[in-house]
Amino acid sequence: MTIEFETPKPIAQMQTMLQSVAENMMRSVSREFDENEHAIPWDYVEFMHTAMKAAGLGGGLTPGDDKPKEGAEKRPPIGYQRLAAQIEMLSWGDVGFYLITPGGGLGAAAVQAAGSPEQRIKFLARFNEDKPTYAAMCMTEAGAGSDTSAIRTRALLDEVAQEWVINGEKIFVTGGDKSFTEYEKLGKGFIVVWASIDPMAGRAGMRAFVVESGTKGVSIVKLEHKLGIRASDTAVISLVDARVPYDNVLGSATVEKTTTGFKGAMATFDATRPLVAASGLGVARAGLEFLKEKLTENGVTIRYGLPRNKLTSIERDVIDMEIQLRSAWLLVLKAVWMADNKKSNALESSMSKVRAGDVTSKITQKAVEIMGPLGYSREFLLEKWFRDAKITDIYEGTGQINRLVVARQILGYSGKELR
Amino acid sequence: MYSFEPNEEQQMLVDAVGKYAANDLHPAAHEAEESRELPKKLISKGWELGLLQASVPESFGGFGDRSAVTSALAVEEMASGDLAGALAVMTPSLFATPILLVGSEEQKKEYLPKIIEGEWRPYTAALIEYSFDFDANDLRTTAKLSGSDYVLNGEKAFVPFAKDSEALIVYANLDDQTQGFIVPKNTAGLSIADEREKLMGINALPLYRVKLDNVTVPAANRLGGAAGHSFELILASMQIASASAAVGVSKASLEYSMNYAKEREAFGVKIAQKQAIAFMLAEMATEIEAMRLLVWEAAWMLDNGKEEAVKQAYLAVTGAADMAMMVTDRGVQILGGHGYIREHPVEMYMRNGRGFAMLTGLAIV
Structure with missing residues (x-):
């Protein structure tokens, strides 16, 4: 090992390719799908599905197994690094579109993390079929956000029918509509519902269930209207006596003293936090690049290298934004590099998310401020990126939850010692 | 490739420097700051870690190649023990590293072996100037070519160990470019303030104001030789x-x-x-x-x-x-x-x- 910052060639090539997708298929219609919330950009969805299938990424954006071809030289794995770069570039195009890139998403990730080999085959094969297909994760409830142990949704086993009976209501389900509602242009998706099989057991009783699209008793109550990421649907899903086959539970069907079921979900977060950070930083980069372009057009140059006390206020701001963006991106790179190299990265994942949540908001907010009326106008996408940016500090663990994780890690405290 | 792990050699160095920082620099820091004095033994011990020596090739008396990454790791570790102590230990680098980077062959041969092979001795450099709008790329101190010599005029501030230094690099403005000039001690026109600088921090590090009044050095003393160097x-x-x-x-x-x-x-x-x-x-x-x-x-x-x-x-x-x-x-x-x-x-x-x-x-x- 050594310290190195050379972008691997396959990643650089992929970035060039995705940049043209971002420019041609996303930016050109970004505004349209921001104004028409809940409309589906079918061109993008179908193009991406076809392109990704051709590239062997039918399952959606994943790190892949990253095994070298037979006979090829053995390289260090870069699956998560590549994925972070893909997500950053797509989010630079339009983060709402990125979020509806076809594939298994968080739903499939849960199956991958907590399911048996048979379940993986059974539930994940569909993403490689002809039609774009989605899966979503249903975790949050009205009374259980960051505190996921407060989940109230219940799953009872009907021993006679050998079926699980699920009751509860889930909110903030990203992609819930495309995963559950049956669209002609889409394949049959599923949602993964987190529910307790034993309320007395706390977290140890928590399990994830695969609920197929169209299951009786399950309904989309509403689609939320949001500040940003409007191309991505966010559903409220209710489950009333929803019946699910016995084999759809991920992990063990009985409650032991261990907390494996829940740890599965938490392990998913360690892997996905730097990816969410990467997505935010794509938005931040879009904002910063736009700002610099406009400044250049208006004859403002940034005099790098000058002492701080000689710089104009705008120069200082832009230089700070560059520092923030680059250093946050390096935190992301380190976290995904650790994931690729099977190093435990709970601390680094949360650090990258803390920092990205902050800088994504700060950069886009500052850019709007500097651009004045042009920043506030809907003629440009900058105001949209400002709105899109905010979600980075909220989903996949708010900035505050991630500060808690970082603090516990550096202090060596348990959840009990630092609440 | 991306990679975020120091290699074995770097890790060994970081560990050694870390030990020195924790066991030697840190315990001495408070007393040094209050008394404005660093024990000579403390500096020598840091010098013996061989940070500079390891970044100079064998042909000039060292045993390695310079790596900014390796040095950055070492500087962080050392400064975590005590900033003033760390800066003191590394002061000779202010003179040696620019020569290593952009110096002429003659300059390397003349200075590097004698700096590296012996005890810690104060070779230093003067960059900072005492003005509100100080800018390393736009210096007030001037250098002018006069026949086959350069004539330096101006005033430098915060020069570490200037009083005892064998020689120093003075950075000056030559035709709107910052260029370094090697100035040996006792050169006519070079005067070093008797009083040390008094700053908000790093009080253990002896810093001096240095005046240059028509200091004349041969063209060969221009860093990089007659053609100069990139700053x-x-x-x-x-x-x-x-x-x-x-x-x-x-x-x-x-x-x-x-x-x-x-x-x-x-x-x-x-x-x-x-x-x-x-x-x-x-x-x-x-x-x-x-x-x-x-x-x-x-x-x-x-x-x-x-x-x-x-x-x-x-x-x-x-x-x-x-x-x-x-x-x-x-x-x-x-x-x-x-x-x-x-x-x-x-x-x-x-x-x-x-x-x-x-x-x-x-x-x-």
């Missing part, structure tokens, strides 16, 4: 060193305040168990790591001859200086009233932390 790589190397030191001082402040917060009780719990304190610590740790990586990348770019290295080094030192101020301020805040008392080192870290915004030129990787 941007030297400045970038100084910025990376300054940024690494900022990370080191910040790390020291975080560690001290974190340990304090795990001991100090209020309302029946350790104060680290309060989110108000824990969140501050989490942010400090995150900022430190972010800037550390930015510095590493700049150093890596420099080692690999990347064009962006110059800009990146500027971003790194700018960001790290801000970070150091934020982190060391919070270090004091976490200790509350105790943080304000000089018995605890956090107030010194805070004074040192502020310096990184204006002290590029006191260290080089």
